[in-house]
Amino acid sequence: MSRAGDLPKERGSFEETVPLSDLRRLDRHVLETIRQAVSSVIDSGWYVHGVEHEAFQKEFAAYCGADLCIGVANGTDAIEIALRSVGVRPGDQVVTVANAGFYTSTAARAIGAVPVYVDIDATLNMSVESLDRTLRETPGVKAVVLTHLYGQLANVTEIKGITDRHGIVLVEDCAQAHGAVFDGRKAGSFGQVASFSFYPTKNLGCMGDGGAVVTSDPEIAERAKRYSQYGWGKKYEVIEAGGRNSRLDEMQAAVLRVKLRSLDAWNARRRQIVKAYVEASAANRIVWPHDPASSSYVGHLCIAIPPDRDAFVEHMRSYGIATAVHYPISDFDQPAYLAQFERRPELPMTDQAIRTIVTLPCFPELTDQEVDRVCQALAKISS
Ligand SMILES: Cc1ncc(COP(=O)(O)O)c(C=O)c1O
Known part of the structure; x- marks a missing residue:
């Protein structure tokens, strides 16, 4: 992960954030x-x-x-x-x-x-x-x-x-x-x-x-x-x-x-974007839980599991790239329903996913330049 000392020169020069979604861009x-x-x-x-x-x-x-x-x-x-x-x-x-x-x-x-x-x-x-x-x-x-x-x-x-x-x-x-x-x-x-x-x-x-x-x-x-x-x-x-x-x-x-009428083409574009991200990060330790080459995946959300989520989010932010967490709270930890459980369910994979997942921009109208910027940021992650 890049540290303060070796941040990219471009840092701070991005006028527009690469968003998680922008519905105004419809064809x-x-x-x-x-x-x-x-x-x-x-x-x-x-x-x-x-x-x-x-x-x-x-x-x-x-x-x-x-x-x-x-x-x-x-x-x-x-x-x-x-x-x-x-x-x-x-x-x-x-x-x-x-x-x-x-x-x-x-x-x-x-x-x-x-x-x-x-x-x-x-x-x-x-x-x-x-x-x-x-x-x-x-x-x-x-x-x-x-x-x-x-x-x-x-x-x-x-x-x-x-x-x-x-x-x-x-x-x-x-x-x-x-x-x-x-x-x-x-x-x-x-x-x-x-x-x-x-x-x-x-x-x-x-x-x-x-x-x-x-x-x-x-x-x-x-x-x-x-x-x-x-x-x-x-x-x-x-x-x-x-x-x-x-x-x-x-x-x-x-x-x-x-x-x-455009759904299949849009799904293909979503997969293409995720494929570019996966390829750009081939040299680091990010885990990609979904295979963009498979038609069983339609890239609704692009999920990455980086070794250190906080550092990853900060790194992407320094490149002007939006991230989010889908979803940050498990169903059994929702405040309104806590009283319904005699004891908290033991679901270790669920807990681990919620602590580590992060969502990257992935929607059909992302420009090639924006996808490249995400790829550059991913490629700069060293561990
Ligand atoms: C997996 C899943 N199920 C159900 C829903 C509920 O859909 P809606 O927001 O249209 O009620 C959503 C959407 O937000 C969803 O992502």
């Missing part, structure tokens, strides 16, 4: 197409559950290799509605990881279900061994929520085998993994049901909030549709208790339909 042609699509929605006078929503649901299901998609208001609602749709009820146990930003915990808690946390492996996703052990030791688990964190598909085929053996439902949380592929299958097509977020910074993001539930099971889809609209079977008739209003509106659906 001009894509932006113009979105403006026209949104303008058509405005002119149509139909703003909720119309032709754009209907078309997006079909197009996104097809993209994911699933039969059905239900647009909802955001990714957290999508997890909650998916869980309700597979029969999770108050008091049920839902197994998940504790390093993924508390979104699944929020959804499970909203139902009154109890999250049970398992450890992660070197890819920072759910550990197969930890899941298997937990399911053998914990009777009565209703569902597993498998988050494909940072854009990296988890070991989903093995995990599906385990949940099937235990007769437990697998819900994939794909909020960070739109378009990730393993064995010719896309994120969201492995479990009984999947959730997506279209928060603006996601690999597929709208211009506001949005989300989706994806499944090939028509009964799950039917229930998800009901839960997303007051529990209605038909208009004004509530046949499902626990329903709510969670809808993807026409403007967001129109935005998503335009952006979906």
Whole structure:
């Protein structure tokens, strides 16, 4: 790591920070197409559950290799509605990881279900061994929520085998993994049901909030549709208790339909950026938990594990490069829920990851010059 004495001459000469994200840089042609699509929605006078929503649901299901998609208001609602749709009820146990930003915990808690946390492996996703052990030791688990964190598909085929053996439902949380592929299958097509977020910074993001539930099971889809609209079977008739209003509106659906056409190209650019970082740091001891050559990784967040995080962050700052930590607090350490645990879960890999991970800039619109600057900074790290 460079010390004060051998800092680069350029230090302090960077007028602009290389940001973690900048949504204003959206491709001009894509932006113009979105403006026209949104303008058509405005002119149509139909703003909720119309032709754009209907078309997006079909197009996104097809993209994911699933039969059905239900647009909802955001990714957290999508997890909650998916869980309700597979029969999770108050008091049920839902197994998940504790390093993924508390979104699944929020959804499970909203139902009154109890999250049970398992450890992660070197890819920072759910550990197969930890899941298997937990399911053998914990009777009565209703569902597993498998988050494909940072854009990296988890070991989903093995995990599906385990949940099937235990007769437990697998819900994939794909909020960070739109378009990730393993064995010719896309994120969201492995479990009984999947959730997506279209928060603006996601690999597929709208211009506001949005989300989706994806499944090939028509009964799950039917229930998800009901839960997303007051529990209605038909208009004004509530046949499902626990329903709510969670809808993807026409403007967001129109935005998503335009952006979906560029998703694969944007994912490829994200992988290219991470590849450049990995190659630039070949001579030092930074650990890169994800392989940018693999289509099972779509570079939602570029995670590095440097030997000394504080020194690394300071070094990158001296090159005008933004960094962050996703996420700095495990689910079981969140202040509002501390009282819920008789004792703190022992998940050593989770604790270690939270202490050591750091996020680097990675979004499709980063310029080559910005990527080069990050590479230069990485190459200057000596240990
Ligand atoms: C892994 C994961 N799951 C769920 C969510 C929740 O999505 P939303 O912010 O749209 O509610 C997010 C996004 O922020 C996420 O990153």
